[in-house]
Amino acid sequence: MREAQLRRIVEEIVRALAEKGYLKEGPCGCEGGSGITQATPADGPSRTTIGTAGKVFSSAWTGARAASVAAPRPQSPLAAASKREAEHTGGANCPSCAGALANSEAELKAIGADRIAVCHPTKKGSATARCVDHTLLKPNATQQEIAKLCEEAKSYCFASVCVNPSYVSLAAQLLRGSGVKVCTVVGFPLGSTTPTVKAIEARDAIANGADEIDMVINVGALKSGNDAVVFEDIKAVREAARGRVLKVILETALLSEEEKVRACVLSKKAGADFVKTSTGFGGGGATVEDVRLMRATVGPLMGVKASGGIRDSQTAERMLAAGATRLGTSASVAIVTGESGAGGKGY
Numbered sequence: 001m002r003e004a005q006l007r008r009i010v011e012e013i014v015r016a017l018a019e020k021g022y023l024k025e026g027p028c029g030c031e032g033g034s035g036i037t038q039a040t041p042a043d044g045p046s047r048t049t050i051g052t053a054g055k056v057f058s059s060a061w062t063g064a065r066a067a068s069v070a071a072p073r074p075q076s077p078l079a080a081a082s083k084r085e086a087e088h089t090g091g092a093n094c095p096s097c098a099g100a101l102a103n104s105e106a107e108l109k110a111i112g113a114d115r116i117a118v119c120h121p122t123k124k125g126s127a128t129a130r131c132v133d134h135t136l137l138k139p140n141a142t143q144q145e146i147a148k149l150c151e152e153a154k155s156y157c158f159a160s161v162c163v164n165p166s167y168v169s170l171a172a173q174l175l176r177g178s179g180v181k182v183c184t185v186v187g188f189p190l191g192s193t194t195p196t197v198k199a200i201e202a203r204d205a206i207a208n209g210a211d212e213i214d215m216v217i218n219v220g221a222l223k224s225g226n227d228a229v230v231f232e233d234i235k236a237v238r239e240a241a242r243g244r245v246l247k248v249i250l251e252t253a254l255l256s257e258e259e260k261v262r263a264c265v266l267s268k269k270a271g272a273d274f275v276k277t278s279t280g281f282g283g284g285g286a287t288v289e290d291v292r293l294m295r296a297t298v299g300p301l302m303g304v305k306a307s308g309g310i311r312d313s314q315t316a317e318r319m320l321a322a323g324a325t326r327l328g329t330s331a332s333v334a335i336v337t338g339e340s341g342a343g344g345k346g347y
Contacts, residue, residue, distance in 0.1 A: 141167070186216070214305075
C-alpha cells in the first residue's frame, strides 16, 4: 500500500471518530490522570501525518503531550506548540530547547521521543570533531578495529562513524544512545552498480541502523554526458533513504571542472543533502579548489563533505574555510588533538 493511500485511510478514520464524538476535549484517561487534552475546534482540524517508520502522528496529540510536560497550566495544545516554535532560536540559548534539556528521560519520552542521545566527550579535542565522519572503509577492517573506531568516536564526539555496510549493525549497537551517527557507503567505491542495486543497498543499510548514506555517483554516465542516468541514479537512492542524510560522492579526481559542476547541480536537483569530493580510492582526494567550487555551485544551504587525503588539522581547517561542512578521514584523532598526521592512504 502506498503512503498516500495509507494517509487517506488514517485521515478518514480520524474524521469518522471525530464525527462520532470520540475525539473530545478532556482527560485521555491514562493511568495517573495526566490531564492531556485534545485540540479544541478553535484550533482547527487535527492534521495527521505518517512518519518514515509507519507511525501515525496527529498535531493535536503531539501538541497536547508537549503542553502537559512543559506547561502545567491549561491552554490550547496547538497554541502552546506555536508559541514554542516562535520562541525557538536554534542556538545554545534557545528557551524551548533549554526546557527540553531540563526534562527527565521519562518526560522526554512522554513528549514523543523514541530515542534519546547526548554525546559527552571524555577526551579533549578541538571543535572540528563535530564535523568529522570518523572513517574506516578498508576491506580488511576487523570487528576489533570497528569497535575501536566507535569508542574513539564516542570519546571525541565525532559526527559519525563511516563504515562498510557489513559493519553497520555492529556500529549501530556499539553507538546506541551515544549521539554519534552511523554512516555507510552505497555503490562503493566504483559507483557502477545500477540504481536498483544502490537503492536496495540503502534500504538494507537503514534497516540495519544506518543514519547516513554516502553513495558513489555513476562516474561513467556523467563523463558520457548522460545526465538523465546520473539524476535517476541519485534519485533512486534519495527515495530509498526516506529522510536519512544522503551524501553524493563525485570522485572529483576523475572529473573535469565542468563535470564537477554538473554533478553538483544534479545532486542538488535530486534532493541530496551533501555533495562529497572523493571515495579515497579513486586516485586522488579532496582539494581546497574542489571544495570551493562545490560550495559555490550548491549554495550556502547544502552540505559539502571533503574526504580523501585529510590527515592533519591544518588541512582540515583549510577545507572548512573553503566551505566544507563535514570531513571524512581516518586520521580523525590526530586532527582533533593536533598530533602529527597519521593514517594510511585514502581516508
